[in-house]
Amino acid sequence: MREIVFRRRDDGLDLWLPVEPVPASRPRVTRWGVYYGKRYTAFRKEVSEILGRTDLPKGLPLLGRLKVYASFFVLKPRTSIREWPNGDLDNYLKTLDVFNGILWKDDDQIVEFEAVKRFVHKPVEGISDPGIQLLILQK
DSSP states (O other): OOOOEEEEETTEEEEEEOSOOOOOOOOEEETTEEEOOHHHHHHHHHHHHHHHTOOOOTTOSBOSOEEEEEEEEEEOOTTOOOSSOSSOHHHHHHGGGGGBTTTBSOGGGEEEEEEEEEEEOSOOTTTSOOEEEEEEEEO
């Protein structure tokens, strides 16, 4: 079973989410409502389920100004000749909305952000798994 790993720091929180990141898709609007792509919807559902069964550390959600370092580790397809994952980095960042009200009250608290997206090759459990790593610092 996949578990979020938290490590408390004096100045914030370090987190590993072992779910392969998916860039946020553009919302589709129809006369029946608004919906997102299947992969992104499945990603949000999986993260929500993991968060729902996780015992969160005390002191969450974090309040005040935050600086976030985010690394998105995506499994490289066997047939890809690209050196970096598909999807705009800003769309990967939008996936962090799932943490609103959980890690931070609202993502508008984030005043500084650094992010990277990278491929992982041949995952070895615990060493090179796909997932999201966050370092959240209180400013």
